[in-house]
Amino acid sequence: MRVLGREWRHPVACASGALAAHLPGLESAVTRGASAVFTKTITEEPRDGHPGPAFLTFDDEGYALNAMGLPNPGLEGMRRELRAFRERYDVPLYASIAAEDPEGFERLARGLRGEVDGLEVNVSCPHAGRGMGAELGTDPELVGEIVEAVVGAFDGPVSVKLTPNVDRRTLLEVAAAAVDAGADALTAVNTLGPCLRIDLRTASPLLGAGVGGLSGPALKPVALRVVADLALELGDEVEILGVGGVRSGEDVLEFLMAGARAVQVATAARDRSFSEIAREAERALRDLGYGDFEEVIGAALPEYEERLRRLGWVG
Template sequence: MIPVEVLGKRWDHPIACASGALAAHLPGMEDAVLRGAAAIFTKTITESPREGHPGPVFVDYPDEGYALNAMGLPNPGPDRMVVEIEEFRDEFDVPVYASVAADGPEGFRKLARAFSDVADGLELNVSCPHAGKGYGAELGSDPETVAEITEAAVRAFDGPVSVKLTPNVDRETLLEVAAAAIDAGAEALTAVNTLGPGLRIDLRTASPVLGAGVGGLSGPALKPIALRVVADLALEFGEEVEIIGVGGIRSGEDVVEFLLAGAKAVQVATAAREKDFGDIAMETYRILKELGYEEPEEAIGAALPEYRERLRRLGWCQ
């Protein structure tokens, strides 16, 4: 496999462990690397430890092609996570990016400083659809707020900053939010967080299935939305920032599809419960070779010219 350069670091391949339950603590991060992840994006860390929502926090509907989760951003807080990242680094030479969330610019600034000496980069979570009032997508739907948050983090952190975007906005707002993040100094965009929030009801109890009531939709059903967002971002900003795709990726074919849409790399979350990152990577490189691409870089954005032409017919771009 040919290495790639992402967020200022060498990755063995373009497939990382997404910010989620697997990367919540040191054992999970270690497991992800042993299963072939090229980089780690930690579970989102907040200014103070959080217990998260009551259970159930994850429900899978494989026959319907999706899962719902409402974790509530459970995490041990920055002090403990810094220690765990340091312990991880003692064992593995794999890039680690800290996912962080707060309720405003000052909180993001503090978190950026907390991880400045241990993380290779930051991912700003302004997109979780079920984190609660004042967090996540509530912030990430407003371009001005995203600009303020991004600028605060960029100024406090000596390294690349990626802003993780929500799919729960219209296309025009999405592009406005992305532009605001880039203008404020973001070097990358992660697309996307979960869709929703969504609801399922237990017929026997007539109550919501999830402990929080509602949760974000992930898994294969999210992929077409995530892929469209990546392509839209790549058309507008592909020359300015790196784009990292996430959402419904289960196979090498999925990875290649995201590369063709303009992603520089991808993250895997839900599928990592059943499939190793290394296996997906091997599938990716086999498919790239079959398609005539010598390395991932050659495939990035190959679908965009025709995608642009189709959007012109809809009157959505010039």
């Protein structure tokens, strides 16, 4: 299937941040069967990230929290890792980028020309700190400026990764601004939050950064709704990549029915391989009587739209 300008073997990709920022992490995404790899978010300068604990799982409650703080080797360091990766693998490779302003995004996009097959613009991390991530991605005008700068400086497809931490109207305004500025795709969603958990013995936040973003199964219904809203509004103009709580083949089909062309997996990549999830999705697809993945994309949208009409949310 064709996604973001390349042929993907199946619709299950490795999400940004799911594995390490360095070559071994990128390689393990491939050996575990990801059809495409999205790098850890790259910033111009290297970042150490937030103090630990930075990733906590609450499996019984169906979610994980993280506040990694975008640790990465910076643009120069990451270019070396990407080149080493590309010498060994011909797997679709996309770089996630984050900066504080359109100029910073533009420099990153220019620096990654020819190094990757496409870019994912991270304007949605809920714990990156002041002036970054979701703070930018809730302002439609600023998102438009960032996307215009990136599209003008890069030579391949650009996806914009959106935050779910907004009301429906703002979500659609931000997404429309990204599309009007030339985005080829939307990735939905980044983690939900910021979230807080407290250690009862120390009366302190559990996460080193204090707050973090929620991922895993509990995020799935939010992510599905965002994907479906984007698909209804903008699905004819851009590709949509679904991410949030995917851990089984059925989850993949649910995202495709909501209008996603492909999915990404982060949290579940700890204990499930991408190829295993893809195989499950193929089996579930056949069991439901569909011929191929293309057939199922957007299958739930007509009825979703009808129900929203009854709520008075669409005209």
